[in-house]
Structures are given as structure tokens and as C-alpha cells.
Amino acid sequence: MPKTDAQPRLHAVPELDWALTPRQLCDLELLANHAFAPLTGFMNRTDYESVLANMRLANGQLWPMPVTLDVPETFAARLDKDAQVGLRDAEGVLLAILKVEDIWRPDRKEEAEAVFGTTETTHPGVFALLERSHDHYIGGQIELVQRPLHYDFPHLRHGPDELKAEFQRRGWERVVAFQTRNPMHRVHQELTFRAAREVEANLLLHPVVGLTQPNDVNHFTRVRCYEHLLAHYPEQTTMLSLLNLAMRMAGPREALWHALIRRNYGCTHFIVGRDHAGPRNTRTGESFYPPYAAQELLAEHQQEAGIEMVPFREMKYAVNRAQYVPVDELQADEPVREISGTEVRRRLSEGLEIPEWFSYPEVVRELRRTHPPRARQGFTVFFTGLSGSGKSTLANALQVKLMELGGRQITLLDGDIVRKHLSSELGFSKEHRNLNILRIGFVASEITKNGGIAICAPIAPYATTRREVAEMIRPHGGFIEIHVATPLEVCEARDRKGLYKKARAGIIKEFTGISDPYEAPETPEMTIDTTNIAPDQAVQKILLKLEHLGYLSSQSR
Numbered sequence: 001m002p003k004t005d006a007q008p009r010l011h012a013v014p015e016l017d018w019a020l021t022p023r024q025l026c027d028l029e030l031l032a033n034h035a036f037a038p039l040t041g042f043m044n045r046t047d048y049e050s051v052l053a054n055m056r057l058a059n060g061q062l063w064p065m066p067v068t069l070d071v072p073e074t075f076a077a078r079l080d081k082d083a084q085v086g087l088r089d090a091e092g093v094l095l096a097i098l099k100v101e102d103i104w105r106p107d108r109k110e111e112a113e114a115v116f117g118t119t120e121t122t123h124p125g126v127f128a129l130l131e132r133s134h135d136h137y138i139g140g141q142i143e144l145v146q147r148p149l150h151y152d153f154p155h156l157r158h159g160p161d162e163l164k165a166e167f168q169r170r171g172w173e174r175v176v177a178f179q180t181r182n183p184m185h186r187v188h189q190e191l192t193f194r195a196a197r198e199v200e201a202n203l204l205l206h207p208v209v210g211l212t213q214p215n216d217v218n219h220f221t222r223v224r225c226y227e228h229l230l231a232h233y234p235e236q237t238t239m240l241s242l243l244n245l246a247m248r249m250a251g252p253r254e255a256l257w258h259a260l261i262r263r264n265y266g267c268t269h270f271i272v273g274r275d276h277a278g279p280r281n282t283r284t285g286e287s288f289y290p291p292y293a294a295q296e297l298l299a300e301h302q303q304e305a306g307i308e309m310v311p312f313r314e315m316k317y318a319v320n321r322a323q324y325v326p327v328d329e330l331q332a333d334e335p336v337r338e339i340s341g342t343e344v345r346r347r348l349s350e351g352l353e354i355p356e357w358f359s360y361p362e363v364v365r366e367l368r369r370t371h372p373p374r375a376r377q378g379f380t381v382f383f384t385g386l387s388g389s390g391k392s393t394l395a396n397a398l399q400v401k402l403m404e405l406g407g408r409q410i411t412l413l414d415g416d417i418v419r420k421h422l423s424s425e426l427g428f429s430k431e432h433r434n435l436n437i438l439r440i441g442f443v444a445s446e447i448t449k450n451g452g453i454a455i456c457a458p459i460a461p462y463a464t465t466r467r468e469v470a471e472m473i474r475p476h477g478g479f480i481e482i483h484v485a486t487p488l489e490v491c492e493a494r495d496r497k498g499l500y501k502k503a504r505a506g507i508i509k510e511f512t513g514i515s516d517p518y519e520a521p522e523t524p525e526m527t528i529d530t531t532n533i534a535p536d537q538a539v540q541k542i543l544l545k546l547e548h549l550g551y552l553s554s555q556s557r
């Protein structure tokens with residue numbers, strides 16, 4: 001059982017406090033428990049620049065990933081060198097004190113290029129860096145006051161010292177670690193078996209439970225799945241431990257980083273597969289990194305890293321042998337079966353069979369508990385478009401139609417309703433609009449999570465904010481974006497509220513489409529121009545779409 005520091009040590013009272021973001025909180029934990037050794041704090045500028053340029057700290061030690069503390073300019077401006085900053089969790093608990101060595105404004109595009117090899121914000125790590133992180137970094141040593149507390153799965157959380165002691169207690173000298181952010185199925189079990197056998201080592205299943213990709217299966221579900229799978233490993237040979245890492249999805253650099261972290265946990269070997277920690281470009285569907293780039297980088301550095309890579313080859317289920325076989329050991333034309341991650345999600349969402357050769361029934365059952373078929377999931381229909389485009393009319397008509405079908409709880413979050421009940425103090429500056437949309441997103445995600453239907457109809461003019469809303473909702477259910485693309489001329493000619501006239505006269509400032517931008521969605525689920533279509537016809541189209549996507553059950557048709 002991991003220790004908790006019940007008696008915080010005495011420490012100086014920090015001059016300023018910083019509430020850590022979820023990413024920073026994960027980083028702090030791994031800095032404090034030495035999983036990020038040789039780092040002893042958030043990076044200063046020299047180390048940061050050296051890591052970007054050479055994958056090494058300024059003293060030459062191998063380290064591929066920036067570990068920085070980002071803060072807004074307003075906060076940075078209040079700091080002097082040598083200031084002490086209290087690092088607190090979301091509840092305000094003081095976890096550590098940062099002794100500031102450096103305060104600087106990084107070139108985050110340069111960082112994206114160096115670490116991720118791209119500045120494309122369709123890359124989740126680049127998006128987090130360029131669109132979600134603050135524009136100043138503060139670096140310095142940290143003094144731990146209290147370890148971050150975890151209430152979930154405490155029996156499976158170990159720091160490096162605890163894990164090393166556990167290996168020693170079990171007499172494990174050679175340990176091969178398996179990293180994952182996904183549920184594990186039989187193919188993963190087979191490849192971990194083979195890896196352990198190949199290098200004659202014990203096996204550590206070391207899944208990441210900190211921050212992974214927004215649409216990943218949540219770690220609570222995954223850990224229950226891993227526990228079921230563990231029962232299928234020979235006792236005494238395999239161990240499960242959770243790693244509270246915030247992944248960056250940086251492909252090759254990330255793989256090397258993962259290996260160094262596992263070395264710090266006392267592992268001697270590390271499994272690296274195809275496209276390790278490489279995300280797909282959501283626009284093109286292509287991987288950001290060549291499939292074996294991670295293995296190549298690790299092969300180059302493994303000796304210096306002090307941990308040996310076990311590269312694994314792709315495996316497929318050979319039907320006639322009733323077992324998984326590496327693809328290069330398959331006979332020509334040998335019949336194989338495979339089910340991709342996307343196909344697993346489709347089968348779960350449609351309530352279809354997932355065969356036993358692919359996954360153990362207990363694991364599938366666990367996944368089904370959190371991923372019921374779409375017809376039993378909540379969803380959000382998110383209309384976006386100019387004022388007067390017909391969003392509210394469609395949203396109202398859709399609500400009524402869904403109520404007529406019956407059996408579902410529906411909430412309408414129309415632009416005007418929200419501005420009255422949730423955002424009455426907000427105006428129409430970019431900042432206020434974003435706040436307004438994020439509030440709508442928060443409420444809609446709660447409704448979706450609890451199996452309800454949220455219909456939102458704000459203007460929502462900015463693409464990145466809409467994306468953020470989608471990311472808040474998608475892990476919990478459906479997010480259907482509908483662009484009400486009625487042209488500006490038509491909206492202006494309608495001018496039901498007389499606002500366009502006022503906007504043209506300059507009486508209303510920052511008016512969307514006139515004196516403020518509207519960024520049209522690039523890939524909405526539907527586009528509806530209400531110029532020549534009656535609301536009930538448009539709503540029929542939406543209902544068909546929802547049915548096609550599987551969100552309306554056959555009983556409610």
C-alpha cells in the first residue's frame with residue numbers, strides 16, 4: 001500500500017499560490033516521487049532549450065521531454081527570481097513549493113516543432129500546447145509538502161521506490177514493462193507473454209492513468225479490465241501498477257521518455273510496439289509518425305538510457321491454429337482474424353458481439369457497463385450558426401419531436417435561455433463568448449453523462465471553443481454538431497430582433513457576421529441552410545441522422 005505523508009513537514013509560507021492544472025498535477029507527482037529523475041523540479045530555461053534542441057538536459061543527460069510549469073503573463077509578472085510559489089491542487093491543498101529560478105515566455109510553436117515534429121493542432125499534444133497552455137513558464141526546484149492523494153485504486157499505485165522494493169521482495173531481477181493507455185485484450189496478453197518469455201523476465205503491466213487522449217476509455221473502466229485480465233496470467237509472474245503520467249502523445253520522443261521513466265521504476269526491459277504513443281491526425285486519418293520511428297529512436301539510445309527495448313511485432317489471430325501469431329511467422333494465405341479499436345467501439349455502441357478469441361468475456365462485460373449501446377447513451381445536439389439563422393426554431397422543433405417520440409429526458413440550452421439563466425453577467429467579447437459556450441458545454445456534458453439529451457443552440461462562433469466542448473462531451477456520449485449555415489444576407493434580411501440594423505449602425509458592437517468573426521465548422525455532422533427548407537422538414541432530416549447514428553432506439557421510432 002502506498003504511503004501517504006500524514007505529517008506534512010514544516011515549510012516556509014509561500015508568497016504566491018498557483019492552482020495546478022491536471023497536467024501539472026501529474027507532472028508534480030512524478031517529479032516528487034523521482035519517476036522523472038534526474039529532474040528535481042520544473043525545468044529552467046537552459047534545460048528546456050537544451051531538451052528541445054538535443055533531447056538532453058544542459059548537463060548532457062538524456063531527457064527528451066520538456067516538463068514545464070506554464071502560467072499566464074499576469075501571474076508571471078507578479079514573480080521575481082527566487083520567489084517561492086505554493087503549488088496547490090484543485091481543492092487548494094498545498095502540495096509543494098517551487099523556488100523560482102527562471103521566468104520566461106517560450107516560443108511554443110518552436111517547442112511543438114521540436115517535440116512533436118509538427119505545429120498542426122489536430123495533434124492532441126500540439127493542441128494542448130498551443131491552444132490550452134499558458135504563455136509563460138516558470139522553472140525551479142520543488143520542495144514536496146504533501147503527496148497528491150488518490151482515492152481510486154490505492155492498492156495499485158506505487159512510486160519508484162515502492163515498486164523497486166516490491167520487485168526485490170518478490171525476487172524479480174529482470175522486469176519487462178508494458179505501457180498502455182487502452183483496454184487490454186488477448187492480443188496484448190499474448191504479446192506480453194512472448195516478450196517476457198523472450199527476455200526471461202517478469203512482467204509489469206504499467207498502464208497510464210493520468211492524462212491520455214480525450215476519447216480514450218476512462219481509467220476506472222480500464223483498471224477494472226486490467227484486473228480481470230491479470231487473473232489470466234500465471235500467478236507470481238506478473239504485476240499490475242498504475243502510472244499517473246500525463247501523456248503528450250509525442251511518438252518517438254515519448255517512447256524514449258516512457259523508457260527512462262520505467263528505468264526509474266526499476267524495470268530492465270521495456271516493450272515498444274508499432275506507432276508507440278503516436279496519435280492520428282483527425283483530419284487525414286494518417287499517423288503523425290512513421291510506424292517504427294519510436295523503435296528506431298529507442299534502439300539508438302537504449303544503452304545510454306539504461307533499459308533494454310523489447311520491440312514487438314504485430315500479431316494476428318491465426319484461425320486454423322486458434323492462437324495469436326506474429327505476422328512474419330504466418331504462412332502465406334493463412335486465414336487470420338482481427339478487430340480494430342474502431343471496430344470494438346462500433347460493436348460496443350451497437351451492442352454487437354465481441355468474440356472470445358478477441359477478448360475475455362469479463363473484460364467485454366466491463367467495457368459494456370460503461371459503453372452501453374448508443375440507443376441507451378446520452379447525446380448532445382449542438383446547433384451553431386449566425387444570429388437569425390434558425391438555430392432556435394430548429395432546436396425547439398427538435399425538442400418537441402423528441403418529446404413526441406417519448407422515453408427520454410431532454411434539456412434545451414438555447415442561446416437566449418442560457419444568457420438569461422447561466423450567463424446573465426456576460427457580454428459578447430471573445431473571452432465572454434468562450435466562457436458562455438464552455439458553460440453550455442459543461443452543462444451539456446453532465447446531461448449527456450447521465451443519459452439525457454441536451455439540445456444547444458448558441459452562435460458559438462469560434463472553432464477551438466466548439467472543439468473543447470466536443471471533447472468535454474464525447475467521452476460521455478454523442479456529440480452531433482449541426483451547422484445552421486443560412487447565409488448572412490438571409491439572416492440580415494430576416495432581422496427578427498432588429499439587431500442587424502443596430503449592428504450596421506454601430507449601436508451594437510462586436511456583432512457576429514458584421515463586426516465579429518464566425519468560423520464555420522469544417523466537419524459538422526450536418527449542415528442545414530434554412531433559406532428554403534421548412535423547420536419540420538429540417539427536423540425530419542436531423543431525426544434520420546440521429547437514427548442512422550444509432551442514438552434513437554427502435555422502440556422510440
Ligand code: PPS
Pocket residue numbers: 386387388392415416419428432433434436437457458459460461497499508509510511512516
Ligand atoms: S455566443 O457568441 O455563442 O456567446 O452568442 P449567444 O449567446 O448564442 O448569443 C445569444 C443572442 O444574443 C444576441 N446578441 C448578439 N449576438 C451576436 N453578437 C452580438 N454582439 C450580440 N448582442 C446580442 C443575439 O440575438 C443572439 O441570439 P440568436 O438567437 O443567435 O439570434
